[in-house]
Amino acid sequence: MVLVISQETFNNAVLENIEDLGLSPEDAVKDAILQFESQGVDLSSILKELPTYSESIKEHVVQLTELNKSKSDPKRVIEKLEAIKTECDKGIEYKVLIGKCGAYSVILDTLSNYNDDNVRMNCLKSLISLMSKQPDLLDDRGVEIIVSYLGKDTDIETKRLTLKWAKECCIMHELNRQKIFNAEILEKLKEFLNESTAILRETLAVCRALALDDDVRVEFGKAHEHSKIIANETLSTIIRLLSRFQQDEQLINDLMITLCVILVRAEFCKEVVDAGGLEIIRDVMQTFQSNEKINRQCFKLLKALAGHDECKIRIIKNQFAPVITTALDLNKGNVPTLSAGLGCVAALSLRSPENSKEFFETGIPEVIVNIMKMHPREKVIHKSASWTIRNMVSRNKSQSKAFLELGVEELLQTSLKNFKEIEYDIKAALRDLGCNVQLKEEWTGRGGALTTGFSKHED
Template sequence: MAHFISQQTFDDAVRENIEEFGLEPQDALKETINQFEAQGVDLSSIVKELSLGPSKADEIKAAIEKLKELNKIDTPDKVLMDQMDVIRIECDKGLTNKVAVAKAGAYDVLLDVLDTKRSYIVVERICLKTLTSLMTKQPDLLDSRGIQSMFRFLNPKVDFDLKKLTLRWIKECCVMHEMNRQNIFNARVLDNLKDLLKDSNPEIIREVMSVFRALILDDDVRVEFGNAHEHARIIASEFLCYLTLLMKKYQTDESFIHDLILTVTALMVRNEFCKKVKDAGGIQMLLSIMENFKNNERVNRQCFKLIKSLAGNDDCKVYLIQVGLAPVYTTALEQNKNNVNTAIAGLNAIAALALRSPENSKALFEANMHTVMVEIMKLYPDEKQVQKSASRAIRNMVSRSRYQNDSFVELGVEELLQKNLKKFPDIEYDTKAALRDLGCNVHLKEEWTGKGGALTTGAVMS
């Protein structure tokens, strides 16, 4: 199990390597990292950079103190904003600078500005930008007072920029911080986000969706168990149908549709949610979106991922093909196969659609999907994940539809798979499964054999 240390412990160790052992700063940093990693310490949340020098630290502290004093007196807005810009620019230089600014007390001073300058919209905008810059990759600073400040701006009647900036601040505070997510969620943020979703401006809706996605992250290594699934369940139960209906309203807006499908896919954590999307007309809209954005690999990649999730529900898996997905899907994958991540997503969805479904496999085969699959394998011979996903898709296509075997073999798939056995030994299982179901020559290992002895139990037989 990984161990964790504080930033102070890490910085002290670097300093000791410089002062006690005479190492140069960069060498001391490298040696400290090696020492802790050898001890099994997780350094993912540690700033692995040299601390700022005393003079720079004093300069930052002076800037914070100046802002603190300016906030106490009747200061022209521009003077206050200029001082916050100085702090924000310092934060934008890097994580080390953010840490130094935080140590100087910037967080509390910025919240004081928000409290003092209520209704001074131009000042509040700059203050929110500065807070976001300060807390990006440094969300530990957030406390209950900060959450209260956030909620002040989550109101449809609040200035547009203030709402947008606050949503971005919330999102950054949720990244890699489970307790922030739980505290914000438990403060009933969904009630506020529900009101903001009624906003007709797509920019606000996109920011709300980014908050949804941040609330269901599971990326904090310091927490053994998070609430990502429960958050996703609650958000999906309340908002999934509404989000699905937005597909029709914004079906020609590329950026919006990309974020919308990304969000819907992230919320599909339970089987019954697939049916919610189907019942709301999401599958028909998905086909329309794929036709509208035939050559857009970003949008199609997200569509493929959503299809894979939907195919986890047996009724949706059948319905996807019934409404004519197969030819649309084949065209989309063919036209976007030159992006490796899109190709992988496409192959994964084929595997899900064809799994234990000979009817789906037949439809995909008749749409010439097998040709596209083999083309992708030939296009990325050295990409292990492509070959693994393709092997699974082939196995599921032919396992209950052996009449397809000859067509796959004629395209040269057997030679590709045999090469993969030597090239990628760690995906041997998937490769051999594809070869086996294609009827090709393959040596299968017996994973376990009994010793042939009689089994004994504590029971007495009479």
């Protein structure tokens, strides 16, 4: 169990080191850190500075409060907002301390008190910095402001910053996501899909954030439900945007990431394919052949579409096998892209000997083996390669010879020694290649306790 302490407890320990032990201020801080870390205390959210520095940070919030009360010159307010943002940008421990000092409420008060464009922009920037990785601060008042600032009468920059703020509020916080979604933000987001590219990118980011399932404090979230609703309301528009921006490196990447998130039902996959999405993806991959990031998202999107059996067939019929093989070969230095690409091939080859044959004819066995040789210590590569090999040869045994002639058995046996965590995946590939391998038979079917045996073949 992780132990936590308050900022006050840490500050008191530092003061005791100075007053009782006579340590210098710097040594007192270092000693306090060592004391707490040796006890297993998590200090990630603790400001590890002298207590006097902590007080100076608190003073920024106090001064902003006083400026609000006296309706001071906007320039002075902006200076104080910039000071708070500067402190927040230093790290999570600074954000936590400033948040505990009441900065969130004071900044919202500032938004209400000043009808000044520059003040508003600086308030939003400060909120983004304050609440990045600290979304717990959001309350109903904040949700109301987010929705109101996304109205038709708001300027573009305010909308853009508000969308960034909304996104930060959604990350790692299921309750915030539900509050913001229930405030009918989707109606605003649908309108913004036809806005300028700057607004469009932030809109797509909020759509993805609303569909996250990353809050470990919540057993069951609404990620799937949100994704389904977002897809129903925006999918046709996003597909049109794919065609419109297929030459725009940043936007095409954002659009494909968003599609991967919201394609949670088979009918959505079919809608993308029926609308000509495959032709666009193929053109994008050919245009950006050596772009690791874009190819990675294309691989992920194709894998998502392959979840629909009809789409899986149509992907290969659209001549994707040579395109995917070429992309893997050209990006073989980037591990995340290779992992996504191999996973894509595995998904397209699963229970599909016809698709496997198409890949085989592009010379992909040699590409796969070369990738494994280039990355001998990358577990994720060898796991994905094992899946791919298994799916390709399991219903096309004639392909095993080509893989074996390329030395894949030796590579897999070496992987078996290096990566015990993926033993099953590697052994399954060896088995379907026809190699001699021992597989555990966890259940013999004889009743009683589990027993372990060995077998050359396993279903």
